[in-house]
Amino acid sequence: MPHFIYPFTHVGNLGKDSIYRPYVPVMVMCPNTGLAQGFMALVDTGADACLMPGGVTRILGNAINTGKSNPNGATGVGATKMPTWKHELIITLMSPDKRGPIWIGKTLEIDCAEQTNLSVLLGTIGFLENFKATFDYANKRLILEFEHPKPAKEEEKK
Amino acid sequence: MRSFKPRRAPHKTPDRKAMPATIQIKPKNPNSRWVALDINNKIISEGNKPETVEAKAKKITDVFFLMFVPKEGVRYFF
Numbered sequence: 699m700p701h702f703i704y705p706f707t708h709v710g711n712l713g714k715d716s717i718y719r720p721y722v723p724v725m726v727m728c729p730n731t732g733l734a735q736g737f738m739a740l741v742d743t744g745a746d747a748c749l750m751p752g753g754v755t756r757i758l759g760n761a762i763n764t765g766k767s768n769p770n771g772a773t774g775v776g777a778t779k780m781p782t783w784k785h786e787l788i789i790t791l792m793s794p795d796k797r798g799p800i801w802i803g804k805t806l807e808i809d810c811a812e813q814t815n816l817s818v819l820l821g822t823i824g825f826l827e828n829f830k831a832t833f834d835y836a837n838k839r840l841i842l843e844f845e846h847p848k849p850a851k852e853e854e855k856k
Numbered sequence: 857m858r859s860f861k862p863r864r865a866p867h868k869t870p871d872r873k874a875m876p877a878t879i880q881i882k883p884k885n886p887n888s889r890w891v892a893l894d895i896n897n898k899i900i901s902e903g904n905k906p907e908t909v910e911a912k913a914k915k916i917t918d919v920f921f922l923m924f925v926p927k928e929g930v931r932y933f934f
Contacts, residue, residue, distance in 0.1 A: 707879040710886070710928040718878060723921050735910065738893065738923035742934050751924065753890075753906030775933040796895040796921065814905055815889055817924040819934055838878050 699830070699843045704794050706838040707738070720833060720840040723792040724818070726750070729805055730786060731759035736796070737818045741831065741840060745821030748789065750810040754818065755785055762812055772809055782809040789825060791842070801828070801844055883925055892920045 706718035720741045727734035735757050749772060755762050765783035772780045784807040791801040806824045820826065832841040879897050888902035892913035901912035906922050913920045926932050 705876055705878045707881060709881045709925055711882070712880070715929075719926075721879075721923070736919065736921035738921050740934065745934065751906065753910075753922075756907055757910050757922075796919075815924070817926070817934070 699845055700800075701841055701843040702794055702800060704840040704842065706835075706840065718835075718838045722820070722840065722842070723794075723796045724820070725790040725792060725799065726754060726758065726818070727788040727790065728755075728758035728760060728786070729788060733758045734790075736792070739818035739820045741826070742819045742821055743826065743831070743833075745819050747821045747823040748806075748808050748825055749782070749816070749819040749821065750785070750787070750808055751814050751816040751818065752810065752812045753814045755783075755810050758785075758787070760785060762810060765810060766807065768809055772811065780811055780813070782811050784808065785810050789820070803828070881923065881925065886928060889925055889927070891923050891925055893923055894920055 704720065704722050707721040708716055708718050721738045722741055723736060724739045725734050725736050737754070752762050755765070762783055765785040768782045768784055772782045786805055787808045788805050789803040790799045792798065793800050803824060808824060828844055830843040834841060881891060881893070881899065883891050883899060883902045885902060889904050890906045890909045891899045891902045892909050894900050894917055900916050900920060901909050903909045903912065910922060
């Protein structure tokens with residue numbers, strides 16, 4: 699099983715209260731427009747699904763309102779309901795050195811929020827369900843392991 | 857004639873060799889909420905909206921990664 703080690707990211711000045719967060723480089727692609735953009739996305743084990751800030755859809759050539767409106771919206775800490783729209787997107791995980799893709803996801807309807815003050819969140823559905831993730835907070839690194847899908851011919855033989 | 861036995865190079869995992877222990881991002885303006893990073897994790901542009909940061913970064917390079925910068929001192933609960 700191939701494994702990839704992603705160092706944690708620290709933002710701002712180093713100090714006693716410094717927080718290291720598990721960010722990974724991803725390429726988000728819109729199959730309808732053919733546009734793609736790289737993002738540093740936060741791996742969030744507490745999130746049920748992936749969430750994109752409003753700016754992502756605009757960069758990928760779609761207005762936020764063009765997606766399917768999610769009547770249930772999204773809820774976080776504080777139980778405040780946030781309206782979201784579902785857009786068809788493909789998430790590709792890049793290698794730790796950001797030089798090439800190592801895992802390409804399926805086309806999924808991913809919730810996109812209107813507000814831009816939000817990180818790209820990688821949750822269970824659409825991302826974490828495909829990996830064995832080890833959060834090594836002591837050594838400040840995230841280890842992602844995954845199995846390559848077997849070719850169709852081998853499955854037919856079995 | 858004395859035989860020469862080449863020594864094997866020590867094995868190194870490519871991930872560990874290439875990657876730093878941690879990545880540090882420090883925008884010039886502490887109020888910037890979005891930054892664009894190149895493949896070496898250097899900030900190439902920063903601003904408050906992802907679209908403006910992307911437009912600035914596009915002029916410098918084709919391959920870059922946008923990142924939301926959490927405000928320093930604020931506890932985030934995602």
